Amino acid sequence: MTPISxxxxxxxxxxxxxxxxxxxxxxxxxxxxxxFDASSLSYLDPQVISFIHIFLLGFVMMTIFGAMAQLxxxxxxxxxFAVELFYAIWPLLLVGxxxxxxxxxxxxxxxxxxxxxxxxxxxIFVGEIFLTIKKVKQFTIVMSSVLVANSFLFFGxxxxxxxxxxxxxxxSVDIHTLLKAHVYLVIGGYVSITIMGLSVVLLxxxxxxxxxxxxxxxxxxxxxxxxxxxxxxxxxxxxxFLAYIGYGLSIVSQxxxxxxxxxxxxxxxxxxxxxxxxxxxxAYLSLxxxxxxxxxxxxxxxxxxxxxxGWLLFFGFFGFSITGHVYKIIPFLVWFERFSPLVxxxxxxxxxxxxxxxxxxxxxxxxxxxxxxxxxxLLTQNSVALSAGASFLVVGALAFVRSxxxxxxxxx
Amino acid sequence: xxxxxxxxxxxxxxTVIDPxxxxxxxxMGLIYDAVCDDEGNVKVTMTLSTKAxxxxxxxxxxxxxxVEKMANIKSAEVKVVWEPVWNITMADDNVKKALGAV
Numbered sequence: 395m396t397p398i399s400x401x402x403x404x405x406x407x408x409x410x411x412x413x414x415x416x417x418x419x420x421x422x423x424x425x426x427x428x429x430f431d432a433s434s435l436s437y438l439d440p441q442v443i444s445f446i447h448i449f450l451l452g453f454v455m456m457t458i459f460g461a462m463a464q465l466x467x468x469x470x471x472x473x474x475f476a477v478e479l480f481y482a483i484w485p486l487l488l489v490g491x492x493x494x495x496x497x498x499x500x501x502x503x504x505x506x507x508x509x510x511x512x513x514x515x516x517x518i519f520v521g522e523i524f525l526t527i528k529k530v531k532q533f534t535i536v537m538s539s540v541l542v543a544n545s546f547l548f549f550g551x552x553x554x555x556x557x558x559x560x561x562x563x564x565x566s567v568d569i570h571t572l573l574k575a576h577v578y579l580v581i582g583g584y585v586s587i588t589i590m591g592l593s594v595v596l597l598x599x600x601x602x603x604x605x606x607x608x609x610x611x612x613x614x615x616x617x618x619x620x621x622x623x624x625x626x627x628x629x630x631x632x633x634x635f636l637a638y639i640g641y642g643l644s645i646v647s648q649x650x651x652x653x654x655x656x657x658x659x660x661x662x663x664x665x666x667x668x669x670x671x672x673x674x675x676x677a678y679l680s681l682x683x684x685x686x687x688x689x690x691x692x693x694x695x696x697x698x699x700x701x702x703x704g705w706l707l708f709f710g711f712f713g714f715s716i717t718g719h720v721y722k723i724i725p726f727l728v729w730f731e732r733f734s735p736l737v738x739x740x741x742x743x744x745x746x747x748x749x750x751x752x753x754x755x756x757x758x759x760x761x762x763x764x765x766x767x768x769x770x771x772l773l774t775q776n777s778v779a780l781s782a783g784a785s786f787l788v789v790g791a792l793a794f795v796r797s798x799x800x801x802x803x804x805x806x
Numbered sequence: 807x808x809x810x811x812x813x814x815x816x817x818x819x820x821t822v823i824d825p826x827x828x829x830x831x832x833x834m835g836l837i838y839d840a841v842c843d844d845e846g847n848v849k850v851t852m853t854l855s856t857k858a859x860x861x862x863x864x865x866x867x868x869x870x871x872x873v874e875k876m877a878n879i880k881s882a883e884v885k886v887v888w889e890p891v892w893n894i895t896m897a898d899d900n901v902k903k904a905l906g907a908v
Contacts, residue, residue, distance in 0.1 A: 468860045599856045600826075602905070604893040663894030664827070665906025726860065729825060734864055738821075738871055744828045 404463050404477045406731045410802055411484050412460020413724055417798040419452025419491070420713070421791040427768065427784035432777040435701055438570075444498035449708060451491040451512060454585060457716050459483055459519055461723055466526055469595050470537055475525035479518050486515035494558070502562045509558030516551045520544045535608055539591025539615050546583025546622055550576060574637060575629035581707075582644050583622040589715060590614055590651050597655065600670060600722060601662035610654035617647035638692070645689050652681060668746070669754045673718025676762055680710020683769070702772040709787075710765050717761070717794060721754055724801040732805070743806060750800040753793040760790030808842050809878060815840035815848060818876050822868045825861075827905070831869065835896030838887065840873075846880040848873050853892045862886070 426445045435442065463480045467473050493508025523544045530537055553576045560567035594611050597603065624640030627633065655678055667675075687703035725748040733742040767783030770776070819840065820832040831837055831852065839851040850869055854862060866884045873882040894907045902908045 464860070468858050471857075595856075595858045599858055602827075602855055602894060602907075604891065663897075663902070663905055663907040726826075730861075730864075733825075737864075737868055738875075742825070744823075745825050746828065 404474070404480070406727045406802075408477065408480050409460045409463050409727060412456050412463070412480075413720060413798050414802070415484060415488055416453050416457035416460065416716075417720075417791075417795045419448055419456060420717075421788070421795055423449040423453060424764070424784060424787035424791040427787065428781060430777075430780060432771050432780040433775045435772070435775070436697060437701060437704070440498045444495045446708070447491060447498065448495045450580070450585075451487065451494070454708075454712050454716065455516075456484065456487055456491075457720065458585070458588065459487070461716075461719060462519075462523070464723060464727060465592060465596075466523060466540070469540060469592060470526060470530050472526060472529040475522055475529070477522075479522045483515050483519050486511050486518070490515055497558075497562070505558040505562045506555075506564055509555045513551050513555050516547060520548050535612055535615065536591045536595055539587050542615065542619055543584050543587040543591065546579045546587065546619075549626075550579030550584060553579060571629055571632065573629075575626040578622045578625040578629075578640065578644070582618055582625070585712060586644075586648070587615055587618055589712075590618070590654075593655065593715075594658065596719065596722075597658045597674070598662075600664070601658065602664045603658045603662040606654075606657040606661045608654075610650050610657065614647045614651035614654060617643050617650065621647060641688075641692060645685055648681060648685050652678060652685075669721050669749065669758060670718050672758055673714045673721070676758070676765075677711050677714035677718065680706045680714065680765065684711060698773055698775055702769055705769060705772055706765070709761075709768070713761070713765070717757065720798065721749060721801075724798065725749060725804070728801060728804055743804075748801055748804045750797045753797045753800065757790050757793035757797055760786045760793060762790075764790055809844055809846050810842040810848070810876065812840050814876075815842060815850070815873065818872050819850065819869055822865065822872050824855075824865070827901075829897075829901050829904070831865070833898040833901050835898065835901075836892060837869075842879075846878045848879060848882040850882065850884045851887055852884065853887055853890075855892050857888060 423445060426448065429441060430445075437443075459480070463474070463477060490508045490511030490513075493504045494512060495508075497503070497505035497508050523540065527537070527541050533541075553572055556565070556567055557569050557572050557576055559565045560569050560572075590611060594608060598606070621640045621643035624636050624643065628635075628637035628640060684703045684706035687699050687706065691699040691703060722745075725745045729743070729745055729748060736742050764783045764786030767779055767786060769783075771779035771783055816832050816837060819837055820830045822831045823829065824831060824834060824836075827834070834855070836854060837850065837852045840848065842848045850873060852866075852869060854865065859865070866886060869884045870882045873879060873884075894902060894905070897907075899908070
């Protein structure tokens with residue numbers, strides 16, 4: 395048999411740690427919800443900051459980086475510059491995240507070390523992506539989105555490190571001034587634009603959608619990019635009105651992006667609602683909820699509104715977008731490695747056969763219910779409801795860890 | 807005279823299944839044409855449901871191998887084209903029905 399190029403599917407042993415560690419951080423972040431008192435939550439609370447970094451760095455970034463090892467060549471249509479660099483990224487990100495999480499709550503002196511290790515990890519990732527992008531000859535909007543998103547990430551982590559040094563008392567900076575810039579560069583600039591760009595490749599690929607326009611995506615990415623720039627400038631030079639323009643633009647950008655996703659959904663040929671489709675529907679409904687609450691928080695001074703918008707954005711939108719895609723990406727990679735050499739020689743499983751039906755359904759249901767209960771708890775500042783929601787989320791996260799391990803270890 | 811007809815070539819290629827959707831490439835409507843000359847040289851023209859398909863090279867290889875398994879085939883060339891762009895109307899009715907597209 396003629397050997398098949400591995401250019402578009404890196405070795406699974408390289409990517410597997412990202413998904414395993416990511417799922418464990420997801421579980422850890424659901425467990426941490428039990429320590430919070432809903433009646434006195436603030437986004438500036440060190441425990442909240444620690445929780446957010448565990449979720450975003452440990453779960454969101456870790457899983458996105460693992461997925462990007464496979465998706466970048468698919469999206470950019472060129473092979474990686476040096477995919478082996480991904481062997482170095484996850485251990486650094488793992489150690490750095492743990493040090494930072496501990497630093498925020500217990501030992502601030504650990505923060506610069508954790509921050510530096512995370513910085514090195516992310517720089518390797520960004521550098522590898524930039525060098526891969528250099529091989530691209532003709533840029534599409536999706537390829538441009540990868541470039542823009544990673545540029546924002548580059549600056550976002552530098553601002554983050556400066557904040558970590560300030561938090562530890564090593565240098566004198568106004569952390570609160572830099573906070574908006576850091577949040578917008580990483581969440582709006584990197585995570586949101588990455589999801590926007592990748593989703594217009596992945597959603598039509600899995601849903602077999604055709605005949606939709608990409609104009610809304612162009613507008614959404616431009617608007618989000620300007621939103622990030624405005625908020626960063628406003629943050630650095632203390633210009634309030636510019637920040638509000640940035641907030642408004644980011645909300646409009648996400649709304650336009652939602653419309654883009656809706657057009658893809660409407661033109662899909664594959665109507666079955668499998669675990670992937672259900673997860674994505676929940677994710678995008680959460681995005682709508684986050685946008686509504688986020689918009690409201692611009693006019694109503696009630697911090698729980700902002701916290702709940704953030705909750706729906708993180709655990710609802712980011713969380714379900716990622717878990718949904720994990721159910722597509724892991725089976726493909728495992729299938730590619732274990733079963734593709736057997737095609738034509740013996741019966742091989744289909745990708746759908748590699749899904750753990752019960753645990754993936756359990757994950758969806760328990761996490762979905764958990765997200766909604768916690769949303770209610772945050773809005774009403776009800777600690778009992780917060781613990782109840784956390785209980786559902788822990789069960790869902792356990793089911794997710796089990797699903798990930800099942801798919802990784804799948805044998806005929 | 808051609809060694810194999812288009813129908814015979816399509817039948818051979820129909821053993822190749824897309825593992826993501828679970829249907830063979832012929833019933834998906836992904837195989838546009840297949841011709842064989844009298845010496846056993848085959849040319850297959852096909853597409854994929856998306857340009858970003860990570861299984862692009864693999865599927866192309868499977869089609870080539872499926873054709874090469876036929877008796878007396880001397881060579882098989884598989885060309886992937888993007889015009890006309892594939893859409894679900896090109897698939898067989900059983901595929902459309904199973905996917906919920908009708």
